[in-house]
Amino acid sequence: MSAWLMQPRTGGLLLLAAVMVAIYLAAPNNFYLDVAIQIGLNAMVVVGLNLLIGYAGQISLGHAGFFGLGAYASAVLPVHLGVPPLAAPFVGMLVVGLLAFLVARPVLRLKGHYLAMATLGLGLLVFMLLTNESQFTGGPDGMAVERLRIFGERISGKDWWYLITCVMLLLSVWLTLNLIDSPTGRALRALHDSQIAAQVAGVDVARFKVIAFVYSAMLASLAGSMSALYSGFVTPDKAGFLHSIELVIMVVLGGMGSTFGGIIGAAVLTSLPQFLTVFAEYEHMILGAILMAVMIFLRRGLLPAILDALRRRRLS
């Protein structure tokens, strides 16, 4: 069973698709589908962020900024620039990709705490921009988002959005797994362990860090756009520092360097506040406690720890 799970290309994707179908069939009402959609959207960000943090070893505390920009692209572009709602997410992705590309080189020269601080600053900058430019963004109160129409059909039901989210998450996972098992993925993992040895072998370290950063930023932007179109409303909170931290905790909790682990991390952290009302009241305290507990007891994350335990049981 665990050997099959470890075949990420086929087994993992099939299992993920099966779980998606099972959730749809088993969900007793729309509330569960709503939670599942939010899990899927966060998971899309986490899958990209895991490539950056877990594989390439580069921290970002600002990815909610890219999520927020994507969300506002869906809201602002149709209203102020006349971009069709269906095209807005993709225009947003390109703009965010360009922005990430421009900041990536100077920022990713930094290491450790300095990189964390610089990406934190980037996220705060985006948050302030979205909050302050209220003539375009509605300021702290946020703004409504024009609903998506495909062939004149209004896409707003939970069933539709569950389908779209599942397809996009599967696609994101597939693309990310492709990258990991390619020369690009090897270069990213290598520069994580020894930047100098990677360079000596001919890896242009700066270029590959930029690739991981831009890729993860564009996925975050797309998920943000989808989230805005789904909920029909955006607020700057989505771009805020706490959302960035939540995303990083999802990566760390699920397992750094484990693409499917990250999805589990997203599922746990997104659903907890929905199902435990006590969680909602003390959300940030509990988030902090989870992060500390994972760092102390489960440093490799949930999924790698579970797979290890299964393997050990099979061997003994």
Next chain:
Amino acid sequence: MSHLKVEGLSIDFGGLRAVDKLSFEIAPGTIHSIIGPNGAGKTTLFNLITGIYAPTEGRVLLDGEEVTGLPPHHLARRGMCRTFQNLQIFDRMTAAENVMLGRHLQETTGFFSHLFRLPAVVAENARTRERAVQLLDHVGLAEQADTPAGSLPYGALKRLEIARALAGEPKMLLLDEPAAGCNAVETQEIDALIQSVAEGGVTVVLVEHDMHLVMNISNHILVLDYGKKLAEGTAEQVRRNPDVVAAYLGQQADAEAAHA
């Protein structure tokens, strides 16, 4: 024409001059050793040649072209590769993946092919893997191909680094103490490995403390002391040089005498 030419190379760390106005040449296809007491600047010299440090002054020429201050990945494209005295292993990758990374510059598919996993990428992955396993076999690690490198013993990692460096098909290979911490049998294996690499036409530059190994296989030896050139020449010439005997070999002879 010399494969590598170093002219008046110096580097300062704060007030300390670690390498001082050093000039020498390395002929293609030879085994060139750099020896000297601890702290003589051997590894610093390696770091200068391979672009990890930028020199304070002086020039480095590779195949007659100036490469001073070029970053390591540019030098790799010109056929230069190296190993490290304090191992630089990709611990979380398997032994095979470590060597596969060494073929980074031989891999030609681009980012978008990787993203969509085009058939060319699948074929390339297979080719890279096949070559990596061959090289692992060459250094006696074929059975450990799928073991995470972080769990391999020290001697195996030394050989893994050599396999990774060879994977890039370098024209010049710099080995920083490849036999350090290896037993007599392993040292002999590395000796044979280096000679077979040189016979294949690769220029080998060697930093090594094992005098037996150095004297055995080197075509040319450069002796450093306090970052300066103390002597150079063939093994025989260096062995007879009184300055060298005084500064380095003598110390070791004394040490060996003390052990006896």
